[in-house]
Amino acid sequence: MTLKSMGPRLTAIGSGKGGTGKTFLTLSLAQTFADLGERVLLCDADLGLSNTAVQLGLAHGGDLPALLSGTLGLLKDAVVRVETPPHAGFDLLAAPAGVGSLVDADTATAENLAALLKRAIAYDRVLIDLGAGVGAAVMTLAAHADDTLVLATPDPASLTDAYVFVKLMLKRTGGRPPAVVVNMASGAHDAKRTADALMRSAHVFLNASPAYLGFVPNDPRVVEAIRHQVMLCTLYPQSPAVAAIAALASALGVQLGRPQVAQSLR
Numbered sequence: 001m002t003l004k005s006m007g008p009r010l011t012a013i014g015s016g017k018g019g020t021g022k023t024f025l026t027l028s029l030a031q032t033f034a035d036l037g038e039r040v041l042l043c044d045a046d047l048g049l050s051n052t053a054v055q056l057g058l059a060h061g062g063d064l065p066a067l068l069s070g071t072l073g074l075l076k077d078a079v080v081r082v083e084t085p086p087h088a089g090f091d092l093l094a095a096p097a098g099v100g101s102l103v104d105a106d107t108a109t110a111e112n113l114a115a116l117l118k119r120a121i122a123y124d125r126v127l128i129d130l131g132a133g134v135g136a137a138v139m140t141l142a143a144h145a146d147d148t149l150v151l152a153t154p155d156p157a158s159l160t161d162a163y164v165f166v167k168l169m170l171k172r173t174g175g176r177p178p179a180v181v182v183n184m185a186s187g188a189h190d191a192k193r194t195a196d197a198l199m200r201s202a203h204v205f206l207n208a209s210p211a212y213l214g215f216v217p218n219d220p221r222v223v224e225a226i227r228h229q230v231m232l233c234t235l236y237p238q239s240p241a242v243a244a245i246a247a248l249a250s251a252l253g254v255q256l257g258r259p260q261v262a263q264s265l266r
């Protein structure tokens with residue numbers, strides 16, 4: 001008998017459309033899971049236009065391109081630690097801001113990244129900011145994740161893009177839909193109406209039943225926090241958006257000290 005680590009849980013956030021709040025949500029979830037005691041890695045897989053480090057006000061966010069090219073051999077040498085006391089720290093793996101060297105990343109690069117993240121046994125969870133679009137690299141990573149979230153907003157264009165994301169995810173996974181999260185909703189009713197519209201289309205046209213995970217309200221404090229390059233939970237810990245993100249994290253489940261499974265030697 002030998003012990004084999006199960007590896008981290010991969011949680012990916014995509015939307016198709018740009019500007020839906022993927023980076024904000026991924027960062028906020030990373031901080032939330034870290035505060036709950038998980039060992040967290042945030043991978044900024046917005047391979048062309050990485051901006052996680054910018055939202056955090058960091059000078060650099062690690063060196064994902066060097067890891068993918070093999071210039072850096074170890075994941076731990078390519079990440080930077082994000083420490084925002086009194087919050088728990090987490091690691092960030094991003095491309096240096098303004099470099100854009102991974103803008104033409106293909107399926108092979110995404111497969112390589114997914115394999116690398118699945119082997120990242122120093123972490124309980126890897127959160128992946130998929131970036132905008134539904135290109136091959138985005139959908140490859142989306143399909144490899146254990147939990148894939150499709151982030152929609154009440155904006156009709158976001159709904160059509162989210163629908164395409166669901167459709168392509170079903171195709172790549174042989175029928176596993178992403179879970180729906182609504183951002184920038186005016187309230188629970190608005191969010192449910194938005195999610196229902198997407199889930200109805202998925203049901204009618206794709207014969208799929210995506211789950212509804214929850215929503216984050218439209219909150220001007222989010223805009224303010226991003227402008228100040230400070231995390232919302234630091235600037236406004238009591239804000240409704242922070243509470244909503246805690247509820248989303250709880251719906252995803254905490255992965256503390258993931259168990260190791262015994263495997264027979266072949």
Ligand SMILES: Nc1ncnc2c1ncn2[C@@H]1O[C@H](COP(=O)(O)OP(=O)(O)OP(=O)(O)O)[C@@H](O)[C@H]1O
Nearest residue numbers: 018019020021022023024132184217218219222223
């Ligand atoms: N819950 C919210 N309430 C109010 N504004 C929000 C909320 N979430 C996001 N925003 C606004 O949306 C903008 C875009 O957010 P963010 O950069 O996280 O989106 P994105 O999906 O990562 O964008 P991109 O596709 O360009 O990577 C933010 O700068 C902020 O102004």
Ligand SMILES: [Mg+2]
Nearest residue numbers: 022023046131
């Ligand atoms: Mg982004």
